[in-house]
Amino acid sequence: MESKTFTGKEIVLYARSISPSLANKERRVAQFIANNYEVLAESTISDVAKHLKISEATITKVCKKLQCSGYLQLKKSIKAYIENTHKSESYEEYSDFRKEDSNTLIAEKVLINAMLALQETLDIFNYDAFNKACEIFNNKNRNNKIILVGSGGSSVICEDFQHKLLKIGIVSHVYKDSHMQLMFTSLIDEGDIVLGVSHSGTTQHIVNVIKAAKDRGAHTISVTNYMNSEITKVAEVNLVSTAQNTPITGENAAARIVQLTILDALYTNLAIKGSEEYSESLIKTSDVVKDYRY
Structure with missing residues (x-):
């Protein structure tokens, strides 16, 4: 995506994704583009500069970071x-929850938010990064360890992926405690795989684990909602979702669904393109739980 010109929709989504990693003034420009793009479409660069109380040069700099030659192209x-x-794809209609909303409308808004997050991620998804992640998993040696790290809601994503991997006979380890994460990282060998999930990309101990693992020669993969966040600067491969914030559920609610789906895609690739042992394991692990169902 770095070598091509972004469409208008990609500009809006990319501006949202990189805004947390920018300096204060540039961040305000990126947030304005992401949240007020309809106003921007009818404004001159002078109008925007005056509104944000920043220089036109700062706006131009952000435009170039969004793969545009300048403000006019953006x-x-x-x-x-x-x-x-x-x-027709306006997000704002579904982003606000009101006390007078019916139960049906609340459910509809939450579901539509998730659908929009999936669609928007599909529009900016980095398939080169996904291919690299698939290559890392498919080429791992039998003795290579797989460690999945995340905190809070992100740890749930790790546990789900651990469950999926076990279905095809791949044993992985999930650590939620920061001390355990760092202790296990100290035992990592070259060729091991460490996958870290951090919605913000700035969870300090998760970033430290990824950095330490990379220094020890492990393959490192991040799953996050923000391009150019701290974790993406240290990980070998970055799988990035995009989900807009909603006042009550927050942006990590919709992003979690997207990130689960991204890892589902990685699991599916392994199950289909992996060794025959994976297929055999899938049959074994499916059969063993059949007797526990009605």
């Missing part, structure tokens, strides 16, 4: 996006 791309979609 504005043109966003305007085309708005005209083509006619707001």
Whole structure:
């Protein structure tokens, strides 16, 4: 994606994703692009500079980080996006929850938020990174260890992936405690795989684990919601989702669904393209639980 010109929609999504990693003034520009792109489409660069109380040069700098030659190209791309979609994919309609919302409407909004997060991630997904992650797992030696690390809600994603891997006979380890994570990292060998999940990409001990594992020669993969976050700077491969914040559920609720789906895709690749032993293990692990079902 770095070598091509972004569409208007990609500009909006990418601006949202990189904004946390930018300096204060640039972050304000990126957030304005992500959250007020319809206003931007009708504004001059002077209008935006005056509104944000920053220089036009700062706006131009952010435009270039979004793969645009300048503000005019960015504005043109966003305007085309708005005209083509006619707001049919507008997020704002579903992002606010109100006390007067019916139970049905609340459920509908939550489900639509998840659907939009999946669609938006599909629009910016880095398939080169996904291919590299698949290659790492498919080429691992039998003795290589797999460690999955995450905190809070991210640890649940790790446990789900651990369950999936076990279905095809791949044993992995999940550690939630930061001390346990670092202790296990100290025992990592070259060729091992460490996958870290951090929604913000800034969870310090998860970033430290990835960095330490990489220094010891392990393959490192991050799963996060933000491009250019701290974890993406140290991991070998980065699998990035994109989900917009909602006031109550937060952005990690929808992002969690996307990240589970990304790892489902990785698991599916292994199950289909892996060794015959994976297929045999899938049959064994499925058969062993059949007697526990009605």
